[in-house]
Amino acid sequence: MIRFENVTKRYPDGTTAVDDLSFEVAEGELVTLVGPSGCGKTTTMKMVNRLIEPTSGQIFLDGEDIASVDPVELRRRIGYVIQQVGLFPHKTVLDNTGTVPHLLGWSKAKRRERAAELLDLVGLDPAVFGDRYPDQLSGGQRQRVGVARALAADPPVLLMDEPFGAVDPVVREHLQTEFLKLQSSLHKTVLFVTHDIEEAVRLGDRIAVYGEGRVEQFDPPTKVLGAPATPYVADFVGADRGLKRLSVTPIETADLEAPPVVHLDDRLSEATARMRAEGAHWAVVLDDADDLHGWVSAEPADPADAEADATVTVRDRARRMEAWLPLGAPLKQAFSTMLQHDAGWIAVVDAASEGRFLGVLTPTRLHEALRRSIDADERDVPRADVSLETVPEK
Structure with a gap:
């Protein structure tokens, strides 16, 4: 032009x-x-x-x-x-x-x-x-x-x-x-x-x-x-x-982790048992359409009540999710959202479907996404083709 x-x-x-x-x-x-x-x-x-x-x-x-x-x-x-x-x-x-x-x-x-x-x-x-x-x-x-x-x-x-x-x-x-x-x-x-x-x-x-x-x-x-x-x-x-690259590096699907997922109408006792079996302290809560609702802890507010009453559902204990972003949002916004909500992770949704849950972004995954972006430009390859060498956890 x-x-x-x-x-x-x-x-x-x-x-x-x-x-x-x-x-x-x-x-x-x-x-x-x-x-x-x-x-x-x-x-x-x-x-x-x-x-x-x-x-x-x-x-x-x-x-x-x-x-x-x-x-x-x-x-x-x-x-x-x-x-x-x-x-x-x-x-x-x-x-x-x-x-x-x-x-x-x-x-x-x-x-x-x-x-x-x-x-x-x-x-x-x-x-x-x-x-x-x-x-x-x-x-x-x-x-x-x-x-x-x-x-x-x-x-x-x-x-x-x-x-x-x-x-x-x-x-x-x-x-x-x-x-x-x-x-x-x-x-x-x-x-x-x-x-x-x-x-x-x-x-x-x-x-x-x-x-x-x-x-x-x-x-x-x-x-x-x-x-x-x-x-x-x-x-x-x-x-x-x-x-500065955080502003121009978008969240991609490959950056996300898949945490345990439960639904609003699941029994709380079954949901917490599943989380404990997976070694998780929390799970993402979805509604019937698999859209993001919030999260729930593996430790219910009243464990005795939850174990005794089969009518207690995840809905009764779920907390609304404030820290979330659409796929494609810049990493800078993700980092800012984590700080704003003092969150150890943020939920990522598909904006096109108005809330369908895709996964969570953690600080570790955010850092890896930034490193992959830098390596991809230096090597002139797609970001998805970059594998990172990391120090193994003990």
């Missing part, structure tokens, strides 16, 4: 902002450009919509050389989101969102309908926020309006320059999560500039790590973290890159 061929930007004073840049962004791909201030990443982005003209080389958009396209027409085909948002202070949120459709000559009714649809898409109720002005919004809300405005004319390409950099860390993480959900349904081709390697890792399908005016590595996040191409990249991503 976007292709750079030997692109250089050199200013009259001799400063080279970008030097012989060549890479391609596939249709529907989100590529993050990351690097220190002054490395050329924003210049790269601004050359795509011709806010900056390259000194040499060519940039293609969907196979068309952008140098042959009128700049104004080009910009109306590309969504653009910046850190300062740039909303018009004298216009309502609804009118701000419909700016580009207005420039394209859409009718008032059509552009307001489109604006309302997009505000709802980014989590802002148009009935509540549509008639407000930018100064009546929080920073995070203004960023959402900026994203909605960029999407208003349904452009195939989005350029995003530090879009979440001006909000606090909590809001920033929330905006990142919401944007990933949005991108999963819209599949826009996105160039996303950031100076934050964690943001680049979390959002990007691939990452372009910039040195001074050139790309040092252009790879998926796991490869950048697991196999830095140069000492510069290794230094930039940091010595804790193994921890």
Whole structure:
């Protein structure tokens, strides 16, 4: 969708902002450009919509050389989101969102309908926020309006320059999560500039790590973290890159353990006898549809009562499960959930079937999953093909 061929930007004073840049962004791909201030990443982005003209080389958009396209027409085909948002202070949120459709000559009714649809898409109720002005919004809300405005004319390409950099860390993480959900349904081709390697890792399908005016590595996040191409990249991503990999390493079925499983209507005495026979201190509790309900201890609250009364069932003693995640969730979220609930394991369910239990993830298995991910990238093989050498338990 976007292709750079030997692109250089050199200013009259001799400063080279970008030097012989060549890479391609596939249709529907989100590529993050990351690097220190002054490395050329924003210049790269601004050359795509011709806010900056390259000194040499060519940039293609969907196979068309952008140098042959009128700049104004080009910009109306590309969504653009910046850190300062740039909303018009004298216009309502609804009118701000419909700016580009207005420039394209859409009718008032059509552009307001489109604006309302997009505000709802980014989590802002148009009935509540549509008639407000930018100064009546929080920073995070203004960023959402900026994203909605960029999407208003349904452009195939989005350029995003530090879009979440001006909000606090909590809001920033929330905006990142919401944007990933949005991108999963819209599949826009996105160039996303950031100076934050964690943001680049979390959002990007691939990452372009910039040195001074050139790309040092252009790879998926796991490869950048697991196999830095140069000492510069290794230094930039940091010595804790193994921890950063937790954000981009998903929970897979092979990472899970299969604990004892009981059902809500099982007799408690039989369930506890089964757990003890297997040497287990607890079991996962499922309902009749094999969906996750909770867990039960091998030691009932009142052992004498449980042994004496055959009517006591697992349902009477089961505890609801709070520490659970869907398959495919990142290991970082799994680790965070364990800490949040002070849990020695978390349950993993199949999100597609709305709760079907698949297994549990323990700290040991989480660590092994991370090691397999690193080894897989170093050897360029699927994660499932990696076997680990471990110290045998005594």
